[in-house]
Amino acid sequence: MMNEFETRLKVLGGLIVFIVMLLVARAGYLQVYRGDEYVRRSDGNRTRLVPTVASRGTFFDRNGQSIVENRPSFTVSLLPLTAPIQPEVITRLAELLNVPRVEIEAKVAAHTGYEPIRVKNDVGPELLTVIEEQSELYPGVIIEVQAVRDYLYKAQGAHILGYVSEISEAELEARKEEGYRTGDIIGQFGLERIYDQELRGTNGGELVEVDVTGKPVQILGQKEPISGHDLHLTIDWRLQAATEKAVDDQLALIGAKAAAAVVMNPQTGEVLALVSRPAFDPNLFVHGISEKNWQAINENPYDPLDNKATTGEYPPGSTFKIVTGTAALSEEVVTPTEQILDTGVYWLGEKGNAGGEVLGWLDFTSALAHSDNYYFYEMGYRLGVDRLEKYARMFGLGEKTGINLPYESEGLVPSRAYKEKYLDDDWYDSETLDAAIGQGFNLVTPLQAAMVMGEIAANGQRFQPYLVSKIVDADGKIIKEYKPKLLSTLDVPDEVIRLVQQGLRDVTKEGTAAGVFGAYFPVDIAGKTGTAENTQGADHGWFVAYGPFSDPSIVVSVIVENGGFGSQSAVPIGKRILEAAFGLDGSAPIVNANLKPRP
Amino acid sequence: MNKRWLRRLDFTLIFAAAAIILMSLVIIGSATHINTAAGGNFVQRQGVFAILNVALVVFLMNFDYKMLQRYGMKLYGVNLVLLLAVMLFGHSALGAQRWIQIGPITLQPSEFSKIIMIISMAALLEDKIGKLNTLQDLLPIAAFIGVPFLLVLKQPDLGTSLVFVAIFLGMVFAAGVNLRLLGMLFGAGILVSPVLWHFLKDYQKMRILVFLDPNVDPLGSGYHIIQSEIAIGSGQLFGKGLFEGTQSQLDFLPENHTDFIFAVVGEELGFIGAAFLLLLYLILLWRGIRIAQEASDAFGMLLAVGITSMLAFHVLVNIGMTMGIMPVTGIPLPLMSYGVSSLTTNIMAIALLLNIYMKKQRLIF
Secondary structure, three states: OHHHHHHHHHHHHHHHHHHHHHHHHHHHHHHHHOHHHHHHHHOOOOEEEEEEOOOOOOEEOOOOOEEEEEEEEEEEEEOOOOOOOOHHHHHHHHHHHOOOHHHHHHHHHHOOOOOOEEEEOOOOHHHHHHHHHOHHHOOOEEEEEEEEEEEOOOOOOHHHHOOEEEOOHHHHHHHHHHOOOOOOEEEOOHHHHHOHHHHHOEOEEEEEEEOOOOOEEEEEEEEOOEOOOEEEEOOOHHHHHHHHHHHHHHHHHHOOOOEEEEEEOOOOOEEEEEEEEOOOOHHHHOOOOOHHHHHHHHHOOOOOOOOOOOOOOEOOHHHHHHHHHHHHHHOOOOOOOOOEEEOOOOOOOOOOOHHHOOOEEEOHHHHHHOOOHHHHHHHHHHHHHHHHHHHHHHOOOOOOOOOOOOOOOOOEOOOHHHHHHHHOOOOOHHHHHHHHOOOOOOEEOHHHHHHHHHHHHOOOEEEOOEOEEEEEOOOOOEEEEOOOOEEEEOOOOHHHHHHHHHHHHHHHHOOOOHHHHOOOOOOOOEEEEEEEOOOOOOOEEEEEEEEOOOOOOEEEEEEEOOOOOHHHHOHHHHHHHHHHHHOOOOOOOOOOOOOOOOO | OOHHHHHOOOHHHHHHHHHHHHHHHHHHHHHOOOOOOOOOOHHHHHHHHHHHHHHHHHHHOOOOHHHHHHHHHHHHHHHHHHHHHHHHHOEEEOOEEEEEEEOOEEEOHHHHHHHHHHHHHHHHHHHHOOOOOOHHHHHHHHHHHHHHHHHHHHOOOHHHHHHHHHHHHHHHHHOOOOHHHHHHHHHHHHHHHHHHHHHOOHHHHHHHHHHHOHHHOOOOHHHHHHHHHHHHHHOOOOOOOOOOOHHHHOOOOOOOOOOOHHHHHHHHHHHHHHHHHHHHHHHHHHHHHHHHHHOOOHHHHHHHHHHHHHHHHHHHHHHHHHOOOOOOOOOOOOOOOOOHHHHHHHHHHHHHHHHHHHOOOOOOO
């Protein structure tokens, strides 16, 4: 028995000697026998990895219109391979390209390794011809071609599309495992960021053996790049343009600086247009943004890089009365016909309508149409904060909608729990009154405001908002298709929704938005205005609307920061968006309009 | 600590291990550009842990390895819990989920699990020596190691899971398994390997394809092999000198302080340096076998064989990989590669060998 072990252990010992000898033999073969060959490949020459960057996927709107493309960009660079760059070449180049001499000299001095020194991006064809024709005057100067992002419509839709830039070291460290490498272009914002993996494709390249001067000797391996996938958006580019124009014109008119607008199809969740102001031009980032441009963006107090439609959190103001009203009817704390007398000042908190307006006897629909604070204070008082919270959450407030854009905010739903947790204080009844009319501990994003209105439009159905309808590969094959996704349905009686709808229709007929819409607007529109008090400055103006009333194809949400009364700041924008969508501005209709016969 | 205690140490083994660790600190320094401003603090970290581990070894010397036999099954349970914890809470890097974070230290439980498996396998096999003649004898043992094998394979860590196979083969071989039976099991393994192929991740399949032909993916994992071979080959007989390896210093070589550290040795110290390092490993492994032969009991013998099989497999697969005769599996070179978990595991393995040696039967005192 022991003998058997001895033999087996000897066999294992022999195996180990064999393994080590095998490795020594292999090392000897590589280092001594074939050493010279490997020295040649490692020395002076080296194998160089020449990447072929995959073409990044492009963007199309819902009608197949191209929005973002790639264009070739020519960069003039210096490549000091054999000898240092001569001073006269730098002088000539500085003059030709109109780049300060010192700037080029600084770059040359700081340079190490084998990468070309980029002198100027996006050089025009005339200058390239000069360099090519007189190449003997420009030794060491090379022209590189890169594909760069081209946002065809500049700042239009910037907050949807986002922008790209070269990957930073911190990002590289964090996302190395996803296959990112130094020098890669990465989506930084908007859809460019969310869909970066789909858009970027797979880089190819050549493993080339080069000689001392950098000339290729042989190709050791090759891999074709795979183009990224294209995104087809739910956005209607014409409506997007009209929405941006409506916002810009109104901001110029009233002298406000910041705004946001969201246009959606309430029956599917497709986002048709999404605007945030101020905006920025994503083209500024493609070669790395200049100091001056960055400063302009960074120092703008209204933060152009903030997508206010999904990130901005504002008190919903009177648009929240949709939630309060739905809750009051569903919980049967009021009947549709009960008349409540607005006496001007509510007994608790001693507050009333802005401007001290007193509206007298009101039933549910007229209170909603005229946005009477007194009536909704009473509703808030009868409901209490807990029931208010329950319905706000039912509408999807206080949580992200899950739209495919980065940095979405959750908003804030009024609740005892929040106040206890963050302020360590009890809830007061007067705060319930504030919450009931969309003030106090109550915040929504413009997208959430559109969602609330959309749920009323779609008879209680809440669809997830989305921006991408399909992802298509370079051969036109559909990789992924997005369908409407029903998130939930309001758990309230049908009559309640119908009553709320009627009240909202009266807003544009006789209520707070009637002045702007006039007597003969050709499409039946339901709307709600809001004026959100703001501790930092003038009130924010809100308007949410949907139409056509009988079969809604579009829901709009608009906020104008520091715009004052919603009816004066936001409603005109909303009206113009609706006119563009229904083709009332002379252009072709974008969505189903159900035009009513002219009287 | 008295003199008798010292006399019973295996100084040859200690010398070989210490020489490898010292060489490792120098090479890690070179691979991480310690001579430049951009260099990292890898050497300090590895050095500090090496010293802390030596203290641990001295402490462990006061125990008798034989008591481990009683804990064999409990350790096995702990091992499974740890591996499951990685699966549930582990954080992933480079596409694999192998690490758990405890404070500032990231642990790789699959490293420690190798030692644990050796101990529990030895405890299990100890009374089965010479009784491994039928399939009924062998299958429970295969299943015993099969569970952690699959857990590690799932992480996915193909390299470490294959270490389990090497440990299993080495230990049952030493336990006197019927060779015909082992042959049959091996044959069955080859037959099911196409099924296992399906369980491999794409990048693992790619690595094996690349091993068969590096030109399949010259820019991905094939790139590592090509660059590593160029580094080693261009070292020639005497090497380019420390800090002078162009492949290593210019970062043509990826992971050159961890998995591909042997390529730095080959490039900078040449064939002489590479052969010297291999000689140190030969001494280390040879002492492992000698300690197995001289162990005072079957448990100690099995432990020593398990440890030696583990170390030998690591040396073969890692160094073979850098020279293009083994697929890229990402297992570290014992005592050489940068990595706290791996270093600790291997020093503990050496400590176990020393402990077995101390308790060996002595005919003459």
